[in-house]
Amino acid sequence: MPSRVSPDREGLDAQRQEVAHALAGYLQKKKRKPTSEIQIYADRIRSGEHDDFMRQISFALQDQSHLIMADLGGEPAEAQSPEIPTLLLMHDANVQHKTASSRRGQQRARQDSNIVLAALDQMAVSQKEESFVTIPEPYPPCTAPLESLEVIKLSQLTTETHHRGEALFIERIGPLIVTSILTLGAVKDVDGDAEAIEIYHADPHLADMLPASTLFFLKEPFLTRGASGKSVIRVDHPADIVGIDNLPKSLSSIASDQSATLTALEWKEIGNGYFTKQEYFKAGQAYQSALKAGAEDKLLLDVSRNLARVELALGRYEKARTNALAAISNDESDPNLKALDVKAYFRAASASYQLRHWAQCEADLRKLLALSPNNDDGVRLLGRVQARLSEQKRGVYDFPQLLKRLSRQQPRVDIADFTKRTLIGSSKGRGRGLFAAEDITLGELILVEKAFVATFEWESTTSSTKVYDVRPKKFDGFPAALWQGTVQKLQHTPPQTVAEISCLTGRYSGLGSKTLKVDGSQVVDAFQIHDIIAANAFAIPSPAKTKRTEAFGVMKTILPAGADPTKAMDIPDNCAFFSHASLVNHSCLPNATRMFIGDAMVLRATKNIAKGEEILHAYVLPSFGVTERQMRTETVWGFRCDCKLCEAESEESEEVRGRRAAAEGEAGRLANDIVTHLADAAQRSNIIRQAERLYARLKGTFDLALYEGLPRAGMTPIQAALAQVYCLRGEQSRCRTMIVDAFDCLGWTLSLHKAGGEAGDLLSPKAGHQTRVCEEMVGLLATACRVLRESKKDRKLAEQMRELARTIYIALNSVENGIEKMDAELDASKKTASLPLR
Numbered sequence: 001m002p003s004r005v006s007p008d009r010e011g012l013d014a015q016r017q018e019v020a021h022a023l024a025g026y027l028q029k030k031k032r033k034p035t036s037e038i039q040i041y042a043d044r045i046r047s048g049e050h051d052d053f054m055r056q057i058s059f060a061l062q063d064q065s066h067l068i069m070a071d072l073g074g075e076p077a078e079a080q081s082p083e084i085p086t087l088l089l090m091h092d093a094n095v096q097h098k099t100a101s102s103r104r105g106q107q108r109a110r111q112d113s114n115i116v117l118a119a120l121d122q123m124a125v126s127q128k129e130e131s132f133v134t135i136p137e138p139y140p141p142c143t144a145p146l147e148s149l150e151v152i153k154l155s156q157l158t159t160e161t162h163h164r165g166e167a168l169f170i171e172r173i174g175p176l177i178v179t180s181i182l183t184l185g186a187v188k189d190v191d192g193d194a195e196a197i198e199i200y201h202a203d204p205h206l207a208d209m210l211p212a213s214t215l216f217f218l219k220e221p222f223l224t225r226g227a228s229g230k231s232v233i234r235v236d237h238p239a240d241i242v243g244i245d246n247l248p249k250s251l252s253s254i255a256s257d258q259s260a261t262l263t264a265l266e267w268k269e270i271g272n273g274y275f276t277k278q279e280y281f282k283a284g285q286a287y288q289s290a291l292k293a294g295a296e297d298k299l300l301l302d303v304s305r306n307l308a309r310v311e312l313a314l315g316r317y318e319k320a321r322t323n324a325l326a327a328i329s330n331d332e333s334d335p336n337l338k339a340l341d342v343k344a345y346f347r348a349a350s351a352s353y354q355l356r357h358w359a360q361c362e363a364d365l366r367k368l369l370a371l372s373p374n375n376d377d378g379v380r381l382l383g384r385v386q387a388r389l390s391e392q393k394r395g396v397y398d399f400p401q402l403l404k405r406l407s408r409q410q411p412r413v414d415i416a417d418f419t420k421r422t423l424i425g426s427s428k429g430r431g432r433g434l435f436a437a438e439d440i441t442l443g444e445l446i447l448v449e450k451a452f453v454a455t456f457e458w459e460s461t462t463s464s465t466k467v468y469d470v471r472p473k474k475f476d477g478f479p480a481a482l483w484q485g486t487v488q489k490l491q492h493t494p495p496q497t498v499a500e501i502s503c504l505t506g507r508y509s510g511l512g513s514k515t516l517k518v519d520g521s522q523v524v525d526a527f528q529i530h531d532i533i534a535a536n537a538f539a540i541p542s543p544a545k546t547k548r549t550e551a552f553g554v555m556k557t558i559l560p561a562g563a564d565p566t567k568a569m570d571i572p573d574n575c576a577f578f579s580h581a582s583l584v585n586h587s588c589l590p591n592a593t594r595m596f597i598g599d600a601m602v603l604r605a606t607k608n609i610a611k612g613e614e615i616l617h618a619y620v621l622p623s624f625g626v627t628e629r630q631m632r633t634e635t636v637w638g639f640r641c642d643c644k645l646c647e648a649e650s651e652e653s654e655e656v657r658g659r660r661a662a663a664e665g666e667a668g669r670l671a672n673d674i675v676t677h678l679a680d681a682a683q684r685s686n687i688i689r690q691a692e693r694l695y696a697r698l699k700g701t702f703d704l705a706l707y708e709g710l711p712r713a714g715m716t717p718i719q720a721a722l723a724q725v726y727c728l729r730g731e732q733s734r735c736r737t738m739i740v741d742a743f744d745c746l747g748w749t750l751s752l753h754k755a756g757g758e759a760g761d762l763l764s765p766k767a768g769h770q771t772r773v774c775e776e777m778v779g780l781l782a783t784a785c786r787v788l789r790e791s792k793k794d795r796k797l798a799e800q801m802r803e804l805a806r807t808i809y810i811a812l813n814s815v816e817n818g819i820e821k822m823d824a825e826l827d828a829s830k831k832t833a834s835l836p837l838r
Ligand SMILES: [Zn+2]
Pocket: 587, 588, 589, 641, 642, 643, 644, 645, 646, 647
């Protein structure tokens, strides 16, 4: 097919050939036989059907989007680089989106259910292969009660239309096919007219909620083009589906067919049967029916208690607690009833624990223990909840133990949040932020928070689905499983938490912080949650990597999840979403560092923070240059950092910045192996001279007037290396000067003259200066400790340096695991205090 005429036709042709060639190379490299599908794409590239895609490739080339091109050009490809077919699919999705408006309002053709079911199979196959979903223009969920909507038939649906004020009453037919965050199915109405349906973020128990041949309502349906390109009814918001179990009273006559004939006792027996088979959802439905059938007295208590147990298993903790408390007889005269009350209190307490309502859990347990003081389960849970209360109140955690327990099977931690040192406030020009509620000292805990939802790549629920968002019209890495997990969890979360999460910032504000329960369901706007996650989720390390901090060294600061424009489609392996810590704003001159332990974030102070001061951490590593930093913050979070450091760097010329970056790169390499090279007598003086020259060169790239009051962190690695060299050569005074200078460059005054009262007194921020804390400071302080030990009068000071090193290490790592390596090195160096290196 001939392509559209374009002005740069020739250039495009050349590019097309290039990409077609690269595609062939790509296939060869991967030793993959071109599947017919890929072959078709290659042909389409050749024939020019993918002009838009070509432009994007060319843009990617210019932009050095190494991921795409590495894959195309034969460089080692990164594990998650997108495959060409996926990129082309995205392109198709984009084209489809563009043509959607032209289809708006078109009449839908009537379809036989056999045709729809046959197509469904095909859709499922392609969906499973491609694992790719598109997000349309966001639209809000239905907030109107079912009673107020007008029931329409499938034949009344028109394409690309949100049928506001209307609802379908339809029957589910055929299989339900779950593919990652999308569940495919088919429906038909009373006329026998049928249509495919795509349900996103479906309840994990959807198959039980809507078994085949079940009638249900779909509020305000949306008929559109589905993932496969065929016409579908698309359901994005779980609350838009109303099963007949949840019908309002006025409509409940629809549901009262078979259920009216069974007694409450019979329903309870049915429920128990399902419970034994671990079919909790069905068990719950049966117990609900028992309640509706009029269970009374002891039977009512039994059913409520059983229902609580089932809801605990289903993760519906609020309901579980309500039902557990409804099962309390308060009849202490009957030992049997008393024992059952103990059980019910335990279920209430377990639900409170899962809801993280620690004080409430403790109160539930006190009631349990009043009835049965030696109850094992009760005593054990009391111990756990008391530990949580202590964490919440005092911020005392056993971090080394928590780290030790982490594994792939158990990547989540059982801890309470510690948030009382921070307050939510408004941050000038940046919306809301977190502020210190009290003075916080360097190295101390600011905040500990367990993620609302965290997903780990190896878990079966974490899909590799790629999400294509038509709005930014660019490839966007997005953690689909985290999105789905959050939408699903919010359905069963207390409204207060829903509100807290809903008022986080996202591009599309949806329902805002309004929380609504309509027709028995919590209304959650899935698009709003999508955008909140895009702006607020974090990539987190796997437990194995977290444990790597046990080795001496600092884990690199992790970029929050979201679109990293240089890594298109790079979906972070493990992601987490925090409701409170998400409020911390960015600064290139932060006063806090974050660390992750499993699914918990630990924030520590890297400066002394005064009460009322805003807590800030770096979303983007400050060590990136200003251009990179601003590009990232603008693309992912939509703001441009205007801190003093960005200001100063922006005033520098490209030439100066380039010179510095080159010197920093060299310094980093040299610093890494300078000490190793020192053993080589032939190399020694040469290497040291090289380092000294580099130090001078680096120093020369900073205009001191421009950097007045600002840290010059690029100098630290080479300074730390040189300090270590001078120490080893026994050049004490040069060593001390270098250490003091290095701290000075980072905005600190380090006193190496006489021991202070406390170690912390020896390190203070320079008046009017911004300070930086970085990993090399630990090494510098260890060197200071070494060199001070040389003279008897400085022994105390030496130990104080070691103490300071420990404080900085913990401020950066949150845990002291790994510091023992520094200790061991220092202890060993006592014997070989000054190496005769000259
Ligand atoms: Zn900045």
